Amino acid sequence: MANPSDRKTGRKSTSEPRAATTGSQPRRVVVDPVTRIEGHLRIEAETDAQGVITRASSSGTMVRGIEIILKGRDPRDAWAFTQRFCGVCTVVHSIASVRAVEYALGHVIPQNAQHIRNLMIAAQYVHDHVMHFYHLHALDWVDVVSALKADPAATAKLQTSLSPWPNNSPDYFGSVQRKLKGFVEGGQLGIFANGYWGHPEYKLPPEVNLLAVAHYLEALAWQRDVVKIHAIFGGKNPHPNFVVGGVPCAISETATATAVNAENLRLVGEVIKKMRTFVDQVYLPDTLAIAGFYKDWATRGEGVGNFLSYGEFPQGIGAAERTTLLFPAGVITNRDLSSVQPVDFEDPTEIQEFVAHSWYQYSTGKQAGLHPYDGETSLDYTGPAPPYEQLDVDKSYSWIKSPRWKGLPVEVGPLARVLVLYASGDLRARGLVDHALGRLGLPIPALFSTLGRIAARTLETKLIADSMAGMHDALMANIASGDLRTFDDVLFDPATWPKKSRGVGMMEAPRGALAHWLTIEDGRIGNYQAVVPSTWNAGPRDAAGREGPYEAALRGHKLKDPTRPLEILRTIHSFDPCLACAVHVIDPDGDELVRVKVL
Amino acid sequence: MEISDDRPSVLDHLRRQGLSRRDFLNWCAYTASILALPPSATPAIAQALSSKPRPSVIWLSIQECTGCSESILRSFEPTLESLIFDQFSLDYHHVLQAAAGLAAEQARDNAIERARGKYVLIVDGGIPLDEVGRYSTTGGKSGRELVRTAARGAALIIAVGTCATYGGIPAAAPNPTGAGGAFDALRDLIEKTEVMAPLINVPGCPPVPEVMTGVVVHFLTFGKPPPLDELRRPVPFFGRTVHDDCPRLPFFNQGLFAKSFDDEGARKGYCLKDLGCKGPTTFNACTTVKWNQRTSFPMYSGHGCLGCAQPKFWDREGGFYGKPF
Numbered sequence: 001m002a003n004p005s006d007r008k009t010g011r012k013s014t015s016e017p018r019a020a021t022t023g024s025q026p027r028r029v030v031v032d033p034v035t036r037i038e039g040h041l042r043i044e045a046e047t048d049a050q051g052v053i054t055r056a057s058s059s060g061t062m063v064r065g066i067e068i069i070l071k072g073r074d075p076r077d078a079w080a081f082t083q084r085f086c087g088v089c090t091v092v093h094s095i096a097s098v099r100a101v102e103y104a105l106g107h108v109i110p111q112n113a114q115h116i117r118n119l120m121i122a123a124q125y126v127h128d129h130v131m132h133f134y135h136l137h138a139l140d141w142v143d144v145v146s147a148l149k150a151d152p153a154a155t156a157k158l159q160t161s162l163s164p165w166p167n168n169s170p171d172y173f174g175s176v177q178r179k180l181k182g183f184v185e186g187g188q189l190g191i192f193a194n195g196y197w198g199h200p201e202y203k204l205p206p207e208v209n210l211l212a213v214a215h216y217l218e219a220l221a222w223q224r225d226v227v228k229i230h231a232i233f234g235g236k237n238p239h240p241n242f243v244v245g246g247v248p249c250a251i252s253e254t255a256t257a258t259a260v261n262a263e264n265l266r267l268v269g270e271v272i273k274k275m276r277t278f279v280d281q282v283y284l285p286d287t288l289a290i291a292g293f294y295k296d297w298a299t300r301g302e303g304v305g306n307f308l309s310y311g312e313f314p315q316g317i318g319a320a321e322r323t324t325l326l327f328p329a330g331v332i333t334n335r336d337l338s339s340v341q342p343v344d345f346e347d348p349t350e351i352q353e354f355v356a357h358s359w360y361q362y363s364t365g366k367q368a369g370l371h372p373y374d375g376e377t378s379l380d381y382t383g384p385a386p387p388y389e390q391l392d393v394d395k396s397y398s399w400i401k402s403p404r405w406k407g408l409p410v411e412v413g414p415l416a417r418v419l420v421l422y423a424s425g426d427l428r429a430r431g432l433v434d435h436a437l438g439r440l441g442l443p444i445p446a447l448f449s450t451l452g453r454i455a456a457r458t459l460e461t462k463l464i465a466d467s468m469a470g471m472h473d474a475l476m477a478n479i480a481s482g483d484l485r486t487f488d489d490v491l492f493d494p495a496t497w498p499k500k501s502r503g504v505g506m507m508e509a510p511r512g513a514l515a516h517w518l519t520i521e522d523g524r525i526g527n528y529q530a531v532v533p534s535t536w537n538a539g540p541r542d543a544a545g546r547e548g549p550y551e552a553a554l555r556g557h558k559l560k561d562p563t564r565p566l567e568i569l570r571t572i573h574s575f576d577p578c579l580a581c582a583v584h585v586i587d588p589d590g591d592e593l594v595r596v597k598v599l
Numbered sequence: 600m601e602i603s604d605d606r607p608s609v610l611d612h613l614r615r616q617g618l619s620r621r622d623f624l625n626w627c628a629y630t631a632s633i634l635a636l637p638p639s640a641t642p643a644i645a646q647a648l649s650s651k652p653r654p655s656v657i658w659l660s661i662q663e664c665t666g667c668s669e670s671i672l673r674s675f676e677p678t679l680e681s682l683i684f685d686q687f688s689l690d691y692h693h694v695l696q697a698a699a700g701l702a703a704e705q706a707r708d709n710a711i712e713r714a715r716g717k718y719v720l721i722v723d724g725g726i727p728l729d730e731v732g733r734y735s736t737t738g739g740k741s742g743r744e745l746v747r748t749a750a751r752g753a754a755l756i757i758a759v760g761t762c763a764t765y766g767g768i769p770a771a772a773p774n775p776t777g778a779g780g781a782f783d784a785l786r787d788l789i790e791k792t793e794v795m796a797p798l799i800n801v802p803g804c805p806p807v808p809e810v811m812t813g814v815v816v817h818f819l820t821f822g823k824p825p826p827l828d829e830l831r832r833p834v835p836f837f838g839r840t841v842h843d844d845c846p847r848l849p850f851f852n853q854g855l856f857a858k859s860f861d862d863e864g865a866r867k868g869y870c871l872k873d874l875g876c877k878g879p880t881t882f883n884a885c886t887t888v889k890w891n892q893r894t895s896f897p898m899y900s901g902h903g904c905l906g907c908a909q910p911k912f913w914d915r916e917g918g919f920y921g922k923p924f
Binding site (some may be wrong): 034036037038039042063064068087090179183190194217223225228230237241243248249251257264385387389390485486564565569580 | 655664670672673688695696700706709736737769773775857859860865867900
C-alpha cells in the first residue's frame, strides 16, 4: 500500500476514470484489465450525467494464432493444440476436437471411453463453477475487510442454520478472522490490495462476509482434490491427455500397472462424494444466502434475451449421436420459454460470424456473415497504437468476432442451459429452479438477470454433481461385465481415412456452447475453426449494430461511483468470461485469404 | 528482500495464525528434498523465511492460456494458500486480483515502486516481439512493454511454462504473432545490463506446480537461483529425463511395448515408445514429483509423454503419435 493508513483498511480511492468528462461528451469509464477472469478483456462504458451506462463496448485485446498453426498438421494431434486455447476449461477443447475428428471419420468409441469422458467433463463443470463463484466472482459481492467486524459466534450460528457442513464452530471462524486480521495488519494485502472495499453496493452483514471468506479459503483446498479425477484418467491437471478413438488410459490388469486400477476407481467415487457434499452443503446454501441480500440484481443485467445450448453428456457412443443425458440442445428466442428451436450445425445460414466491429476483413466485405466452414480470418488492425487511452468504438474495437444464430445475438452458458432445460419440461431442473426462486421470493423472469445467471450456474452444478455417481456406477458396471475396452484403433491409422472429410465436434462447456469445425484432406488438417462460448457472449456489435450479450447486459446499469465501477464487474463476471478461448487469430501475411479462424 | 522495518516475518504470520513451527519445518524439509538439497539445508530455508518480511511477487500474463496459473493453484506442498498468504505477497496476478482496471494497475505499479530491485517477477505466456504491440495489450499498454518495465526492477525473473520460456504454442510454426519467450523480449535489455536480475526458465505445459514454488523458495533462501543448465533450467528438476524414473522403464529394458492404447500390453503397463512417447528426450520432474498430490503423471495414465517441457515440442517431426522419441 502507498502509505501506512492504507495498510490498516486496504481502502484506496485514488482511482480516476481513464477518460474524464469533456464538455457535453458522455463520460467514458474504462475497465482494463477486467481481472478475475481468464485472459484479456477491456470494457469501455459511456455514461450519462446520472452515471447510467448508455453504451458499453466489449473488447478482447490479445490474439495468438492456434487455428492457423493447426493447418497442415495431423488431426490426431489437434486436441493437444486446441486444449491450449484455455488452461481453465482444460478439458473442453480437447473433447470438442476429438469429437470433430471422430465425426469426420464416423468413429464410434467404446462405452468405457464415453463414461470416462463424461466423468471428466462433469468434474470440469463442478470444479470450474465452484472456483468461479468463490475465487473469481465472490469479491464483487463479498467485502473482505468487513469480515474483520464479524462476530465469530454469530457466524457459526449462521453456518449451522444453513447446512450440516462441519466447519461451523466459533473457534473456526475466529481463526479465519485472525488469519485475515494478521494479513491486513501485516500491511501486505497482496491480491486484496486496492479492492473496492467499503463501496456502498456491498450489502452483506459482516458475518456473511466472514463466512464467504472462510469458504473462499476452503474452496482453494477442495479444488485440488477434485482434479484427481482428471489426473487418474488423463495423467495430470491442467491439460490432461486425450486421444481420438477413445481415452488413452488402459484399465489396469494389476494393482499398479496403470492409474486406472481398482484403488483409483474407488478414489474416483470418493472424490465424487466430496464434490457433491461441498456443492450441497457450501456452494448452494452460500449462493442462496448471498443472493437474498442482492435481490435488486434480479432485475439488472439481462442481456439479449436469446439463449443457445448445444447439449451435453451424450448417451450414445457414435460421434453424431445427439441424445443427451443431462442438457438438451436448442434455442430460446426473445425470452419465450414456450418453445425450444432446433440447431443445425451444417446449415450455412444458421451459425455465422461477423467482423463489422472486429479487427478483421472479409473478402466479401466487412458487412458479410460467414458460416464457420466458409470462415475467413484476415488481419486488419485499425485500433490505436499502444499505449492508448481509449478505443474508437464506432469502428472496429476487438479481436473477437460476432457470432450470430439466424442473425440474432444469443447468450450461451449456465443460464441458457437451465432455460432450455426448463422450457423442455425437465422435472429435476424445474424442481430446483422453482425451489430456489421460491426461497428468494422471486418470479421466473428474475432468471433473466445478473442474479439469475449466478443462480443458474449453481443449480446446474447441483444437477451435475448429483448425476456423477450414476456416471461412475455405469462405468464400474460396464467394467464388471468384462468390457475393458477404452480405445478403438480401427481408424487410428490415417492410411485408413477417406481422401477428404469434414466434421463438427460440439459440446456444452461450463461457459457455454462450443463447437470445432474441421476439414481433413490427405490425412492432414485443411481447415480448423472454433466458435467458443466467450465469442458468443463477449463479441462486439455486428453489422446491424446489434450488441453482443455483455454489451446489452451492461446498458442501463447505474454506476453509484463511476471511479469504482463495481456494477460493471458484477454483470461481466456473472458470464464467467474466458478470453483466450474467445479471440480469433490473425493471418500471418496480413492480406492472404485464410480459410481458418484461429484462436 | 527487506521492504520496510515494521513488517512481520513469515514466521510471525504463521504464529499469528496459530500454525506450529513444526508444520513450518516439515514444509521446509519437503521443499529441501525436492530441490535435491541435503536435509541439513532445512534450517537454512527455515531461517531465510523466518527472518524476512514476505517478499513481493508480481505475476504478468501475456499470451497465456492460464494453465500455468491453474497449475500453481494445484500446488499442495506448499499449498497456494500458504504461499500467497504466508510466504510471499502476491501483489499482482490478474486472475486472482480483487481490484480491476486502473485500481489493479495501480496495485501492480505500487508494488514495482515499493519493492524496486527486490521483487520476484513471474511471467507466463508468449510475448509478441513486435514493437507496436498490437497483439496483446493490458490497460492499453503492450504486453512486451509491461514485461520490460517490470523486469528492470526485479531481483529475479522466472519464466514459467513453455510459452514464456521458449515461445511455446503461439510461436509454433508459422508463429503468426511473432511470439517469443521472456528472454527474447528482454535480450537487448540484458545485454545492455538494464536488466540485471537472473532469469530462470521453468518449462512445461504447464510446469509441475511444486517445481515453480521450489524455485522461488530456493531463491528466497540462498539469494540466488538453484544451479541452472545451458537452457537456464534449474538442474534439480530438469537434470533427468522423465524416462529415467518411469515405472514402465523395466518393460522398455525387456523390449516389451504396448502397441495400442488398450491392448494387453497397455493394461500391463508396458512401455509406450511405439505409441509416440517422448520420455527419453524430455527433461522434467513429472515422474519424480508427479502430479495432483502424486496421483498420477501422463505415462502412468497410459498416454506417452508429449515432450511439453522441450523447446519446439509443438513442431517435432512426426507429431505426438508418429516417430517415437
